Amino acid sequence: MDEARHYTNFGPLVRELESRLRQRFASHTEHQMYVTTVSNATLGIELTLNSLNLPAGSPVLVPALTFVATITAVIRAGYVPVVADIDPDNWLLTPEIAAAAVKATGARAAVVVATFGYPQDTKRWSEFQKQTGVRIVIDAAAAFGNQWVDAADVPVVFSMHATKSLPAGEGGFIVSGDASINMLVCQKSNFGINLTPDAGVPVGYLSSAGTNAKLSEFHAAVALASLDSWDEQAIQRQRLYQRYRAVLEKTCGEVLTWQTGPAPTAPTSFCLRLGSEAARTNLETxxxxxGIATRRWYQPLLHRHAPEIGKIVVLPVPDAEKVATDLIGLPFFLNMSDTQIELVATAVQRAVSHTPSLHQTT
Incomplete structure (x- = not known):
């Protein structure tokens, strides 16, 4: 691009990235796959919700424990978030929880999160969608490599932010088996301009009110380079996670509680429960x-943010509140040394040794 002094939207690097991602996801399913890139995953969720053509103001389920982008995407799409509880063991919004929430609120859709990279079952959600008529979108921002798209009718949104396992600096993409959803997202990412000759609207004319959410060629170039080394780095991340967890389990025994389910193929965070709020406060101190950084992912819970964000509906979320009392994110990065792991483990052991323990969930 620099040498030719030529730049284009939906350029060759974007197309190459979409093609390579499509091949990767196609190898895990029997149905046709479609991939559409966007400038970031938050806009990817918003535009995917827009593509469902729900009535304005429709209630949309979101889990209480997730990053704020999930709820802001719902609001910016013109819908009303309904904050629901999570499973106490896997920390995810499940079809069972969603069924009760839909019955209580009449929700028309749900943004289901693959929290901390732990995958959602797209086939179960597809069945839920067919039985209830509630449209499902999966927010798999941190789950690339672990979240597959086994159901053709459930779109999944991934992030390529710098903190994710497939980093492009910034970016995202939508994977689905429904060509119409991906076509609409692509169109809406380009201001809503029609680029399809047989769409019923002249090429170059607006067919909807979209936004500017195209992935740039520069970010696509970075993503392609990241994809080249992804498998090798995924192995490094797995080994680090397993070593880290083994040290903590040896040091702290059954005091700690871990998220259940298949661990991410390429983890980018390291979160656990410490057994009590006091233990977390001790550890933070x-x-x-x-000089060790920690994070309270994802807190405050969604419904505890300022009311100025817009209208929301809040259901009882006792399990999310319980998880939030002692959930902590510990340092986790490639090339983290054994010495650094031991340093963190010692701090955790000191923090939990003066507090009551919880039975470990397995």
Missing amino acids: LCQEQ
Whole structure:
């Protein structure tokens, strides 16, 4: 591009990236796959919701434990978020929880999150969608490599932010087996301009009110380079996660509680429960004294943010509240040394040794 001094929207690098991603996802399913890139995953969720053509103001389920982008995407799409509870063991919104929430609120759709990279079962959600008529979108921002698209009618949105396992600096993409959804997302990402000759609207004319959410060629180039080394780095991340967890389990025994389910293929975060709110406070103090960063992912819970964000409906979320009392994110990065792991483990052991323990969930 620099040498030719030529730049284009939907350029060759974007197309190459979409093709390579489509091949990767197609190898895990029998149905036709479609991939559409966007400038970031938040806009990907918003535009995917828009493509469902729900009535304005429709209630849309979201889990209480997720990043704020999930709820802001729903609001910006013109819908009303309904904050629902999570499963106490896998920390995910499940079809069972969603069924009760739909019955209570009449929700028309749900943004289902693959929290901390732990996958959602697209076939179960597809069956839920068929039985209830509630449209499903999966927010798999942190789940590339672990979240597959086994159901053709459930679109899944991934992030390529710098903190994710397939980093492009910034970016995202939507994977589905429904060509119409991907076509609409692509169109809406280009201001809503029609680029399809047989769409019933002249090429170059607006067919809907979209936005500018196209992935740039520059970001596609970075993503392609990341994809080249992804498999090798995924192995490194797996090994680090397993080593890290083994040290903590040896140090702290059954005090700690872990998210259940298949661990991410290429984890980018390391989250666990410490057994009590006091233990978390102790650990945060100890880590701060030693210059060790920690995070309370994802807190405050969605319904505890300022009311100025817009109208929301909040259902009882006792399990999310319980998980939030002692959930902590510990340092996790490629090339993290055994010495650094031991340093964190020692701090965790000191923090939990003066507090009551919880039975470990397996």
